[in-house]
Amino acid sequence: MIKTNNENDWNNWRWQLQNRITSLEELREYIHLTNEEIKYFKDVSEEYPFAVTPYYLSLVKDPKDLKDPIRLQIVPSLLEIDPVAQKNSHPNALNEEGFIKGLTHRYEDRALISVTSYCGVYCRHCMRKRIFKEGTHAIPKELLDIYFDYIKSHKNIKDVLISGGDPLTLDNERLKYILDNLSSIEHLEVIRIGSRVIVTLPQRLYDEDLLDILSKYDKLWINTHFNHPNEITKESKEAVLRLLKAGIPVNNQAVLLKDVNDEKETILELMRKLLSIKVKPQYLFHCDPITGAIHFKTSIEKGLEIMDYLRGRLSGFGIPTYAIDLPGGKGKVPLTPSHFKKLGNGYEFIAFDKSVVIIEE
Numbered sequence: 079m080i081k082t083n084n085e086n087d088w089n090n091w092r093w094q095l096q097n098r099i100t101s102l103e104e105l106r107e108y109i110h111l112t113n114e115e116i117k118y119f120k121d122v123s124e125e126y127p128f129a130v131t132p133y134y135l136s137l138v139k140d141p142k143d144l145k146d147p148i149r150l151q152i153v154p155s156l157l158e159i160d161p162v163a164q165k166n167s168h169p170n171a172l173n174e175e176g177f178i179k180g181l182t183h184r185y186e187d188r189a190l191i192s193v194t195s196y197c198g199v200y201c202r203h204c205m206r207k208r209i210f211k212e213g214t215h216a217i218p219k220e221l222l223d224i225y226f227d228y229i230k231s232h233k234n235i236k237d238v239l240i241s242g243g244d245p246l247t248l249d250n251e252r253l254k255y256i257l258d259n260l261s262s263i264e265h266l267e268v269i270r271i272g273s274r275v276i277v278t279l280p281q282r283l284y285d286e287d288l289l290d291i292l293s294k295y296d297k298l299w300i301n302t303h304f305n306h307p308n309e310i311t312k313e314s315k316e317a318v319l320r321l322l323k324a325g326i327p328v329n330n331q332a333v334l335l336k337d338v339n340d341e342k343e344t345i346l347e348l349m350r351k352l353l354s355i356k357v358k359p360q361y362l363f364h365c366d367p368i369t370g371a372i373h374f375k376t377s378i379e380k381g382l383e384i385m386d387y388l389r390g391r392l393s394g395f396g397i398p399t400y401a402i403d404l405p406g407g408k409g410k411v412p413l414t415p416s417h418f419k420k421l422g423n424g425y426e427f428i429a430f431d432k433s434v435v436i437i438e439e
C-alpha cells in the first residue's frame with residue numbers, strides 16, 4: 079500500500095485525501111517518469127494542478143509502463159500546454175454556464191449545477207479542467223441558494239445534475255444541505271450526482287453516515303465515470319454495492335480516450351465488467367475539444383468501429399450510447415453505426431453476424 083501499511087488508514091477517505099500525491103518528488107517514488115515529464119512537470123501542473131489519491135495511484139500496474147491506462151489519466155503531460163497539440167481546442171468548448179455562474183440550463187427539462195471545483199484526483203482528460211485552478215472546495219451557500227431559487231421558479235425543470243468538480247468530496251453536512259433543498263422542490267423528479275469517487279476514492283462510500291444520508295432521497299441516482307477495466311476493483315465494487323443497498327442506481331459515463339481505452343477489446347471488457355458489478359453503461363462520450371485535453375481525442379470512425387464490435391458480443395443493456403457533445407452548447411448527439419438502409423420497396427439490414435437481410439414493406 080502506498081504511504082501506509084495500516085488498513086484502517088487506507089480505507090478511510092479522509093486519510094486518502096490528506097495523503098494525496100501532489101508533488102513531482104513524491105510521484106517519482108512510485109512510478110518511473112520520463113525526462114520530459116520531469117522537466118515540464120512544474121509548467122504543466124501550474125496550469126492544470128496535479129493530485130492523485132494513494133488508492134488510484136496504486137492501480138498503476140507496472141511503474142515502468144508509459145502506456146498504463148491509469149498513468150495516462152493522472153501524469154501531467156507536456157502535450158497539455160503544447161500549442162500545436164492543443165490546436166483547435168477551447169477551454170470551454172461546450173459553452174457551459176449561463177447568466178448564473180455554475181448553472182447550465184440547456185435542455186428545457188434538465189439543469190446542471192456545479193457545487194465544488196475540487197476533485198480527489200485531477201484527471202488529465204477532464205472536460206472541466208479550466209476550473210481546476212479555482213481550487214474552491216465548496217462554493218458558498220449563498221450561491222447554492224440562488225441555484226435552488228432558480229430551479230424552484232422554473233417548473234419545467236424535472237431533473238437536476240449535481241456536478242463539479244466532484245460533489246462527493248464535499249462533507250456530509252454540505253451534501254445534506256444540497257439534497258434537502260433539492261428534494262423539497264416538488265416538480266423535480268430526478269436528482270443525479272455526477273461523481274468519480276467510486277473510481278478514484280471508493281473509500282468515500284465506506285462512510286456509513288454518508289450512506290444514511292444518501293438513502294433518504296428517493297429521487298437520487300449516481301452517474302460515475304469508469305474508463306478502463308483496470309479501474310474495476312474489489313474496492314470500487316464494494317462502493318457500488320453499498321450505493322445499491324442504499325437504493326441508489328449507478329450509471330456510467332465513459333469517455334473514449336486515445337491510448338487509454340480506444341481498443342475494441344478494452345471497451346468490451348469495460349462494459350462487461352461494469353455489468354458484473356451492476357453498473358449500467360449509459361454513455362460512451364466522444365472526447366471534447368477541450369484545451370489541455372484535446373490530445374486524447376480519437377476519430378469518430380474509431381468510435382463507431384468499437385460500437386459495431388460490441389453488437390452481438392455483449393448483452394443489449396451493456397451497450398452504451400456513443401455520443402458527441404456539440405461545441406457551443408448545442409447539446410449531445412448520439413452516434414450510431416448504421417445497420418440498415420432504405421430500399422425502394424423496403425429495408426436492407428445488416429445482422430450482427432454481418433449477413434444481409436431484406437424486408438419488404
Ligand SMILES: *Cc1c(COP(=O)(O)O)cnc(C)c1O
Pocket residue numbers: 182183184185188189190239410
Ligand atoms: C449532458 C447534460 C445534461 C444531461 O443529459 P442526459 O442526456 O440526460 O444525461 C444536462 N445538462 C447539460 C448542460 C448537459 O451537458
Ligand code: SF4
Pocket residue numbers: 196197198199200201203204205206207242243244273274303
Ligand atoms: S473527477 Fe471528474 S470533474 Fe474531477 S477531474 Fe476527473 S473527470 Fe474532471
